[in-house]
Amino acid sequence: MFNRRGPRRTGGATPTIPVSGLSIYDPMHFGIDENGRQVRVRLAYKNIIAGGEPGSGKSSLVNTIVAHGALSTDCRLWLFDGKQVELDPWRPVADVFVGNDMERALYRLAQLQHELDIRYAMLRKAGRRKITRDDGLDVILFVIDELALFSATYGTKEQREDFIRILRDIVARGRAAGIITVAATQRPSADIIPTSLRDLFGYRVAFRCTTDSSSDIILSVGWAGEGYSAKTIDPLSVGVGWLLAEGGIPQRFKAAYLTDADIRAIVAHARSIRTHYPDDDGTAGVPALVTV
Numbered sequence: 026m027f028n029r030r031g032p033r034r035t036g037g038a039t040p041t042i043p044v045s046g047l048s049i050y051d052p053m054h055f056g057i058d059e060n061g062r063q064v065r066v067r068l069a070y071k072n073i074i075a076g077g078e079p080g081s082g083k084s085s086l087v088n089t090i091v092a093h094g095a096l097s098t099d100c101r102l103w104l105f106d107g108k109q110v111e112l113d114p115w116r117p118v119a120d121v122f123v124g125n126d127m128e129r130a131l132y133r134l135a136q137l138q139h140e141l142d143i144r145y146a147m148l149r150k151a152g153r154r155k156i157t158r159d160d161g162l163d164v165i166l167f168v169i170d171e172l173a174l175f176s177a178t179y180g181t182k183e184q185r186e187d188f189i190r191i192l193r194d195i196v197a198r199g200r201a202a203g204i205i206t207v208a209a210t211q212r213p214s215a216d217i218i219p220t221s222l223r224d225l226f227g228y229r230v231a232f233r234c235t236t237d238s239s240s241d242i243i244l245s246v247g248w249a250g251e252g253y254s255a256k257t258i259d260p261l262s263v264g265v266g267w268l269l270a271e272g273g274i275p276q277r278f279k280a281a282y283l284t285d286a287d288i289r290a291i292v293a294h295a296r297s298i299r300t301h302y303p304d305d306d307g308t309a310g311v312p313a314l315v316t317v
């Protein structure tokens with residue numbers, strides 16, 4: 026432990042420096058803006074959607090977000106990775122990991138919705154509007170990379186409709202209950218991201234898109250016409266995108282980037298500081314609740 030005079034020594038023993046994790050309530054480093062200034066985002070109480078053409082930098086941003094969650098000791102990681110390779114390195118620290126199995130995805134989604142109901146019941150009972158940092162209740166970072174695989178590719182039509190329906194509820198009610206949804210898609214079109222779903226994401230990131238309309242699907246209609254279009258991003262400028270935060274105007278930024286080696290190092294460190302462990306048997310992973 027440190028005080029103003031430096032590490033406290035006990036009986037001549039080697040001083041120890043406590044290593045603690047981050048908090049999901051702390052702002053995270055998203056990247057830099059056009060003036061080289063740091064762009065920071067506080068994940069708590071947010072839902073984030075990122076879209077753009079293949080190879081534009083979505084998964085890299087999602088990895089950076091997951092890294093902050095993994096290093097936050099007050100955050101549970103629920104990862105849905107339809108491609109099974111993008112988020113796989115985080116599996117050792119994920120509380121829930123779902124691959125390309127639609128039935129399992131729906132099972133977990135329903136479980137998350139149930140958790141949401143429990144949290145709302147707790148809030149109601151306590152006469153409160155939202156979970157706060159002082160509640161000691163873990164935030165759940167729910168990440169879906171590639172949304173289109175669950176909303177338009179895997180499973181039956183009914184299953185895909187169920188997926189979107191439950192997801193819409195989780196995104197709509199999750200923020201107050203400490204459930205953050207982050208979704209990425211390389212197919213920004215109305216059938217993949219219905220407007221009713223897109224509008225629930227307060228934070229939107231448009232990486233390079235091939236058309237103005239795809240860019241508008243992510244940011245919302247009208248921005249391309251005002252000069253904020255991800256079509257204008259140079260195809261070689263991987264990781265450059267427009268970030269639209271609730272109520273603001275889009276801000277051009279370059280996303281932070283973690284190499285595979287960085288991710289391996291972060292996972293190793295996260296394993297050493299996280300007190301809960303992954304469970305992949307389909308029955309656990311729902312956090313223990315504390316009374317508000």
Ligand SMILES: Nc1ncnc2c1ncn2[C@@H]1O[C@H](COP(=O)(O)OP(=O)(O)OP(=O)(O)O)[C@@H](O)[C@H]1O
Nearest residue numbers: 078079080081082083084085211263264280281282
């Ligand atoms: N912010 C960044 N800075 C530097 N390089 C980046 C950045 N983001 C991505 N890259 C490079 O671009 C490659 C593709 O990025 P990424 O996998 O994130 O794209 P994507 O949009 O998720 O693609 P897909 O839709 O095909 O999954 C990365 O492997 C990396 O080499």
